[in-house]
Amino acid sequence: MLSIEQLVTLFERFRKENSFQGKVAELYQPASYLMELGGKRLRPVFTLAAHQLFEDQIDRSLAAALAIEVFHNFSLMHDDIMDQSPLRRGQPTVHIRYDTNAAILSGDWMFAHTYELLSRYEPILAYDLIRLMNQTAVQVCEGQQLDINFEKMDQVTEMNYLEMIRNKTAVLLAAATRMGARIAGASREDQDNLYTMGLHTGLAFQLIDDYLDVYGVVTGKTTAGDIKQNKKTILYIKTLERADDADRTQLLELYQQDSPDKISRVVNLFDKYEAGDYLRRLTIEYSRQANNALQRVSVDPNRKSNFTSLLNELLNRNK
Amino acid sequence: MLSIEQLVTLFERFRKENSFQGKVAELYQPASYLMELGGKRLRPVFTLAAHQLFEDQIDRSLAAALAIEVFHNFSLMHDDIMDQSPLRRGQPTVHIRYDTNAAILSGDWMFAHTYELLSRYEPILAYDLIRLMNQTAVQVCEGQQLDINFEKMDQVTEMNYLEMIRNKTAVLLAAATRMGARIAGASREDQDNLYTMGLHTGLAFQLIDDYLDVYGVVTGKTTAGDIKQNKKTILYIKTLERADDADRTQLLELYQQDSPDKISRVVNLFDKYEAGDYLRRLTIEYSRQANNALQRVSVDPNRKSNFTSLLNELLNRNK
Numbered sequence: 001m002l003s004i005e006q007l008v009t010l011f012e013r014f015r016k017e018n019s020f021q022g023k024v025a026e027l028y029q030p031a032s033y034l035m036e037l038g039g040k041r042l043r044p045v046f047t048l049a050a051h052q053l054f055e056d057q058i059d060r061s062l063a064a065a066l067a068i069e070v071f072h073n074f075s076l077m078h079d080d081i082m083d084q085s086p087l088r089r090g091q092p093t094v095h096i097r098y099d100t101n102a103a104i105l106s107g108d109w110m111f112a113h114t115y116e117l118l119s120r121y122e123p124i125l126a127y128d129l130i131r132l133m134n135q136t137a138v139q140v141c142e143g144q145q146l147d148i149n150f151e152k153m154d155q156v157t158e159m160n161y162l163e164m165i166r167n168k169t170a171v172l173l174a175a176a177t178r179m180g181a182r183i184a185g186a187s188r189e190d191q192d193n194l195y196t197m198g199l200h201t202g203l204a205f206q207l208i209d210d211y212l213d214v215y216g217v218v219t220g221k222t223t224a225g226d227i228k229q230n231k232k233t234i235l236y237i238k239t240l241e242r243a244d245d246a247d248r249t250q251l252l253e254l255y256q257q258d259s260p261d262k263i264s265r266v267v268n269l270f271d272k273y274e275a276g277d278y279l280r281r282l283t284i285e286y287s288r289q290a291n292n293a294l295q296r297v298s299v300d301p302n303r304k305s306n307f308t309s310l311l312n313e314l315l316n317r318n319k
Numbered sequence: 320m321l322s323i324e325q326l327v328t329l330f331e332r333f334r335k336e337n338s339f340q341g342k343v344a345e346l347y348q349p350a351s352y353l354m355e356l357g358g359k360r361l362r363p364v365f366t367l368a369a370h371q372l373f374e375d376q377i378d379r380s381l382a383a384a385l386a387i388e389v390f391h392n393f394s395l396m397h398d399d400i401m402d403q404s405p406l407r408r409g410q411p412t413v414h415i416r417y418d419t420n421a422a423i424l425s426g427d428w429m430f431a432h433t434y435e436l437l438s439r440y441e442p443i444l445a446y447d448l449i450r451l452m453n454q455t456a457v458q459v460c461e462g463q464q465l466d467i468n469f470e471k472m473d474q475v476t477e478m479n480y481l482e483m484i485r486n487k488t489a490v491l492l493a494a495a496t497r498m499g500a501r502i503a504g505a506s507r508e509d510q511d512n513l514y515t516m517g518l519h520t521g522l523a524f525q526l527i528d529d530y531l532d533v534y535g536v537v538t539g540k541t542t543a544g545d546i547k548q549n550k551k552t553i554l555y556i557k558t559l560e561r562a563d564d565a566d567r568t569q570l571l572e573l574y575q576q577d578s579p580d581k582i583s584r585v586v587n588l589f590d591k592y593e594a595g596d597y598l599r600r601l602t603i604e605y606s607r608q609a610n611n612a613l614q615r616v617s618v619d620p621n622r623k624s625n626f627t628s629l630l631n632e633l634l635n636r637n638k
Contacts, residue, residue, distance in 0.1 A: 022457075022461065023461060024461045024464045024465060024468075026464050026467070026468060027460055027461060027464045078423055078424070078427060081419075081420075081423060082420040082423060082424065100400075101400075101401040101467060104397055104400060104401060104423060105397070105401065105460060105463055105464055105467070107427075108397060108426075108427075108430065108456075108460050109457065109460040109461075111427065111430055111431075111456075112430075112453060112456035112457050112460060113457070115434060115449065115452070115453045115456075116453045116457065119446070119449060119450050119453055123442055123443050123446035124442050124443075126446055126449075127438070127442035127445055127446055130434065130438060130445075130449060131438050133434070134431060134434045134435045134438055137427075137430075137431035137434075138341075138428065138431050138432070138435065141346055141424060141427050141428040141431060142341065142342060142343045142346060142428075144424055145343045145345050145346045145424055146343060148345070148420060148424070149343075149345060
C-alpha cells in the first residue's frame with residue numbers, strides 16, 4: 001500500500017504527463033498556471049486512497065482524480081473573479097495575472113476537460129462517474145450562488161450556512177472519494193459510506209478553516225479575513241443568535257462598517273457568547289461522523305490506516 | 320413527418336416542460352431569461368430533423384436538442400461578457416440585465432445542465448453523446464479564444480478565420496445534427512455525412528452573416544457592425560490580400576481608428592477588390608458541400624425534403 005505522500009507523488013507525475021496542450025495555447029496557459037500553484041491535492045488523494053481501500057492497482061483512478069482536481073481549479077478560477085480575489089495560494093489569481101476574459105474562458109475549457117478525463121473510462125463506468133460529476137457540479141454552482149446571496153441577506157441561519165458549505169466545498173470531496181471506490185468496484189453500500197465520509201470530512205474541514213481564520217496561529221492566510229469580509233460564518237451566526245439586543249445591534253453594525261478595531265470588537269463578541277466553543281463542538285461532531293462512516297466500510301481495518309491518519313491530520317490541524 | 324414549424328413547436332413545448340428549476344432561483348433566472356429571448360432554435364431543429372430522416376419517433380431526441388440549445392446559450396452568455404456586448408436579440412445581455420457574476424455562474428450551471436440532459440439517455444448512448452459534446456465544447460472554447468486572439472493580431476489569414484468560425488460556430492451545428500442521427504440509430508457513415516452537412520451549413524451560415532452585415536438589407540442588426548468592431552472577416556482579409564500597397568495601408572489605418580466615414584471607405588475598398596464576390600463564391604461552395612453530404616445520407620430522398628428546404632432557406636436568405 002502506498003502512503004499518502006506516495007499517492008501525492010503518483011498523482012503529480014500523472015498530472016504532469018497529462019499537462020494541458022492543444023492548438024490554442026492561450027486557452028491552456030491560465031489553466032496550467034493555476035494548477036501549477038499547487039495546493040494540497042486533497043481531492044485527488046481522497047480518490048486514490050478510497051480506491052486503495054479495495055485494491056492496490058490504483059492507477060485506474062488517476063484520470064478521475066485529475067478530473068476532480070481540474071474541476072476544483074476551474075471553480076476556484078471563476079470564484080476568484082466573482083469574489084474579486086487578488087491572490088490564490090500567495091500568487092496573483094488568473095484574472096489578475098492574465099485578465100478576466102482569460103479566467104472565464106480558460107475556466108470553461110477546464111470544465112469541458114473535466115468531462116474529457118471522465119470519458120476516458122469504459123462507457124458504463126464513465127456514465128456513473130459523469131452522473132456523479134453532473135450532480136456535484138450543479139451543487140457547487142448552487143453553493144457559490146448561496147454564498148453570493150448571503151452577502152446581501154440580513155439573516156442567515158446555521159442551517160443555511162451549513163447547506164452552503166456542503167454544496168460549495170463538501171460535495172466535491174465526497175464525490176472525489178466515491179469515484180475512487182466506484183472505480184475500484186466497491187459495493188454501492190461502501191460507495192455510500194465513502195461519500196458520507198468525504199462529505200462530513202469536507203464540512204468539518206471548512207468549519208476548521210472558519211475557526212482558524214479567527215483563532216488560528218498566524219499562517220500565510222490573512223488573519224480574520226472572514227470578519228474583514230463580513231462573512232456570515234457559524235461564529236457570526238451563533239453569536240447573533242445568542243446575543244442580547246445591545247450586542248446583537250453592535251455586531252450587526254460592526255459588519256456594516258470598516259472601523260480600525262472592528263476585528264477585536266467582533267472577536268470579543270464571539271468570545272462573550274462562546275461561539276468558538278460551539279463551532280469546535282460542531283466540528284468534532286462532523287469528524288466523528290466521518291470516522292464512523294469510514295468504520296462502516298467493509299474492508300480489513302488495516303487498509304483504513306491511510307484514511308485514519310488523513311482524517312486525524314486534517315481534522316486536528318491548528319493551521 | 321413533421322414540418323420545420325412543427326419541429327420548433329415540439330421543441331418549445333419540451334423546453335417549457337423542462338424549465339430550469341431548483342433550490343437556488345438566482346442561478347436559474349438568468350439562464351431562463353436568456354433562453355426565453357428566443358432565437359431561431361436552429362440547432363435543436365437540426366437535431367430533430369436529423370432524427371426524422373431515419374424514423375418518426377423523434378421524441379427521444381428532445382433531451383439532446385435541449386442540451387445543445389442550453390450549451391449554445393451558455394456560450395452566448397459567457398461570450399457576451401467577454402465581448403462586452405450590451406444587447407442580445409435586441410434585449411439587454413445577462414451581464415447587463417443581472418450582473419457579471421450572475422452571467423458567469425448561471426452560465427457555468429448551464430454547462431453542467433447540458434451534461435445532465437445528455438445523461439438522461441441510457442449509458443452507451445449517453446456516453447457517445449457526451450464524448451461528442453466534450454469534443455465540441457473544447458472546440459467552441461478554442462474558437463472563442465481564436466476570435467479574441469485575432470483582435471490583437473496584425474495578420475489573420477483566410478485559413479485562420481475559417482478555422483475560427485468552424486470551431487466557434489459550425490461544430491455545434493454539426494454536433495447537433497449528428498446527435499439526432501445517433502439517437503435514431505443511424506449508421507456511422509450516415510452520422511458522419513450529417514456531421515459534415517451540419518459543419519458546412521454552419522460555415523456557410525456564418526459567412527452569409529458576415530456578408531449581410533455589410534451588404535444586407537437593414538434588419539434589427541447594426542449594419543456593418545463587423546467593420547465598426549474591426550472584425551477581420553473574409554471581406555477584410557481578402558481585400559488586404561489583394562490590395563496594392565496604398566490601399567492596403569489605407570485599410571490597415573481605417574481599422575485602427577473610428578472616423579465618421581470609416582464604413583463607406585472600408586466598403587469602397589471591399590468593393591474595389593471584389594471581396595464580396597469572393598465571399599459569395601466561398602459560401603456557395605460550402606452550401607454545395609452541405610447539400611452533397613445530405614445527398615449521401617442513405618435514406619429515401621423524400622425524407623430529406625425538410626433539410627433540403629431548410630438549407631435552401633438558410634443559405635439563400637438575404638437578411
